[in-house]
Amino acid sequence: MHDDFDHCYRAVQSRDSRFDGWFVTAVKTTGIYCRPSCPVRLPLARNVCFYPSSAAAQRAGFRACKRCRPDASPGSPEWNVRGDAVARAMRLIADGAVDREGVTGLAARVGYTTRQLERMLQAEVGAGPLALARAQRVQTARVLIETTDMPFSDIAFAAGFASIRQFNDTIRAACDMPPTTLRHRTIHRDRHDSAPGGQALSLRLPVRTPFAYEGVSGHLAAGAVPGCEEVRDGAYRRTLRLPSGYGVVSLTPQPDHVRCTLVLEQVRDLATAIARCRRLLDLDADPEAVITVLDADADLRDVVAKAPGQRIPRTVDEEELAVRAVLGQQVSTKAARAHAGRLVSAYGSPVTDPHGGLTHTFPSTAQLADIDPAHLAMPTARRRSLTTLISALASDELTVNPGCDWEQARRQLLALPGIGPWTAEIVAMRGLGDPDAFPASDLGVRMAAEQLGLATKVRALTAHSARWRPWRSYAVQHLWTTLDHSVNQWPPKETM
Incomplete structure (x- = not known):
């Protein structure tokens, strides 16, 4: 986008915050670069140039504006x-x-x-x-x-x-x-009194509005795994496995930001922890782009208008999401939580949480490598699917991480026994962040489609979903919000 000077200049003229993160505005006469939404007086066009990122502007010798702080804007969607x-x-x-x-x-x-x-x-x-x-x-x-201090x-x-x-x-x-x-x-x-070694660090995570935080927060709360996740005092809390240690995060959503409180075993993991929290809540999404496409479908327009700015309930660990997707095959949300809770208590690493009830991290693939079948109270076929998945992740036969190829990951998943299109699409949507994933066979999606008078057969629904591309994952989230289900309750009715 930064290559289109006229488009960028018009965005800066309107001081539209929706473009924050898409590009930065550099002023040649002052040596300063700003967000598109910066409230300062707009320089003449001949004195302006645009860069795709803060890093590019810094590399060219420009300094961040002290007023709009472009180096702290949300990442580019x-x-x-x-x-x-x-x-x-x-x-x-x-x-x-x-x-x-x-x-x-x-x-x-x-x-x-x-x-x-x-x-x-x-x-x-x-x-x-x-x-x-x-x-x-x-x-x-x-x-x-x-x-912080x-x-x-x-x-x-x-x-x-x-x-x-x-x-x-x-x-x-x-x-x-x-x-x-x-x-x-x-x-x-x-400011917040903060220090390494187990003390709380409080941050404000910016987000593009509109932000329908009830949908993503309710979904995460409904699937919260005992010991690893909980809802307490209006915040979704969970443990984190990080490169140098563990962390505990508390995320309190607001209409225009998320209050994030982190306790880290090793403070060097801070940047990674923040990135994973932003990924978990899909904070770098561009809601206006999604709304523009989905609102064009008359069958979905009212649903989108009711709660614009939906985010995808994602994950802090792609391998964890893959394991949880298999655990959730053909069972209720409550049963999936119970299955995952047994693994957390048996194989997860213990953590200290003086401010809540979290006890363990979700186990890594290595920790699950020698899993005892006694901890898998499920049908034999699904047990085999889970153990094969864990083995494939451990051997790199299957790669799911922030930098993996989405289509390759789908093919690798579908090659494993017991993993079909639903599981592969859920992993692509919630684990890998593919905005165009579409689990057409999902029961909730089909129930919502029926309520809206849409086709419910997988093939017909998939054909209809073509008009929602490339944002079908967000269409799924909007469809889920129409159901009378715990995933749509925030704060949840029951205390976790």
């Missing part, structure tokens, strides 16, 4: 709706892959050489993987500087900087001021 190599790489960078595995590891995950990946990212995003990872570190550091040495470590000097130099270059000045400018009432 473009990376969540595409399945190509660049989009997959961007999702992995957001998950911290460069800091953990380096550029070589990132390229290997995407399936290209380092040079090829560098060239593709430069051509489309305007920056290479190292610059993109650096921009993410700056964003994490700025949030911590402005919203953490020592700068801890912030540097948490954001992924190699040294205090690198941290100071980078913040000064990106923000045009040292960390101390940046902190003194902060409104103190927005």
